[in-house]
Amino acid sequence: MxxxxxxxxxxxxxxxxxxxxxxxxxxxxxxxxxxxxxxxxxxxxxxxxxxxxxxxxxxxxxxxxxxxxxxxxxxxxxxxxxxxxxxxxxxxxxxxxxxxxMVLTGRVPAPPLPPGITARVVSADDAELDRIWAVPAVAFGQPGTAVGEAGAAERDKIAADHDGGTIAMLRQRLRSGQSVLAAASGPGGPLAAGSCQTVGSVAEITGVGVLPADRRQGLGAAVTALLAADAADRGVQTVFLSATDDAVARIYARIGFRRIGTAMIAEPAAA
Structure with a gap:
């Protein structure tokens, strides 16, 4: 192609x-x-x-x-x-x-995870779903790849304040197969999460985020690799994503993605 x-x-x-x-x-x-x-x-x-x-x-x-x-x-x-x-x-x-x-150009082995951390595809009935959903919200509140202070406490606060309708809709999308959710978790709960949505033979990996306090451990790459492998196993022919910036794009390049163009967003400037 x-x-x-x-x-x-x-x-x-x-x-x-x-x-x-x-x-x-x-x-x-x-x-x-x-x-x-x-x-x-x-x-x-x-x-x-x-x-x-x-x-x-x-x-x-x-x-x-x-x-x-x-x-x-x-x-x-x-x-x-x-x-x-x-x-x-x-x-x-x-x-x-x-x-x-960026598009996925081939399978690359999933990067190793630190001791005590596991990555999984999340089911619709997962008891941690609200906390998993909250991880990207914390991550994108402090964008970039640098280690920061926000972590489990901020995740749990957002999860406690979540909109029940949003979580219910997420469960429905997971059950129907419209979306796939993956997470990397440690003893204290989810640390990284991301999702994939599919239309026909094309899938987009989106919303991959790591709690700022837990960055620089390969967790985002592990979640992305898991979602990409799951999409390929489901017969998806084109798997793509848009990276925040060139630094994040280099991380995705190491797990099999290649840049083919530019995704554009236009919004009013922040007040």
């Missing part, structure tokens, strides 16, 4: 993922996915197929609608599929972020 073919498959995946749980409204060359039930909000993105170039006016129109609906003013796309959109988003007043887009 060429890089262009892989990018097209990934672009189709990103268009397909929200559709079962969202209404797709078209605004010129853009489509806005509006959630129809509980769960995480979605994004706007370029339409698939022939379309006019995305202009700043198109983005402003979608932003106005997002504000009316009180949903995040979020746009996601692949640079190679819509190279004009970054400039249009910046002109429309959004902050544009670029992240390495």
């Amino acid at each position: 060429t890089d262009d073919e892989a990018i097209d498959r990934i672009d189709a995946f990103c268009d397909a993922v929200p559709r079962p749980r969202a209404r797709a409204d078209t605004y010129g060359p853009l489509v806005l996915f509006i959630p129809t039930g509980p769960g995480f909000p979605y994004y706007a993105r370029p339409r698939r197929g022939p379309r006019p170039p995305v202009a700043s006016a198109d983005i402003r129109a979608v932003r106005a609608r997002q504000r009316e609906l009180i949903i995040p003013e979020s746009f996601e796309w692949i640079e190679q599929a819509a190279p004009e959109m970054a400039a249009a988003a910046a002109e429309a007043g959004l902050q544009v972020q670029a992240h390495p887009l």
Whole structure:
């Protein structure tokens, strides 16, 4: 498979993922996915197929609608599929972020884990599900790969305050096979977690996070490798992810991922 073919498959995946749980409204060359039930909000993105170039006016129109609906003013796309959109988003007043887009190119043995730590695919009935779900929330509150202070206490606080509807929806997705969740845990509970969602023969690994206090032990790589192996065992042909930055991309490269493009996100600058 060429890089262009892989990018097209990934672009189709990103268009397909929200559709079962969202209404797709078209605004010129853009489509806005509006959630129809509980769960995480979605994004706007370029339409698939022939379309006019995305202009700043198109983005402003979608932003106005997002504000009316009180949903995040979020746009996601692949640079190679819509190279004009970054400039249009910046002109429309959004902050544009670029992240390495990577595909799995072959099986690599899972990295070894420190003593006392195990990694597993999580079942829908796992008693630790709320704490596993909380790990990425702590991790992305302190992004990067540096060791930090946030750890089990912060994880447990988020887990205790969780939205029961979100966990119920996660259990349903795990039971149906729409999502796969993996975690690395020690004696004190989950330390790293990530998930994988599949549409057809394409799967995305997403939300891989490690508690900042437990970084630099290979836990994120171990969770990612486990999810990638599980997807391959299920017959998935294209496994991809987007890395936070080049430093994280180098970690993924060591377990069999290769950069083929750039995943783009545009949102309002933080206040």
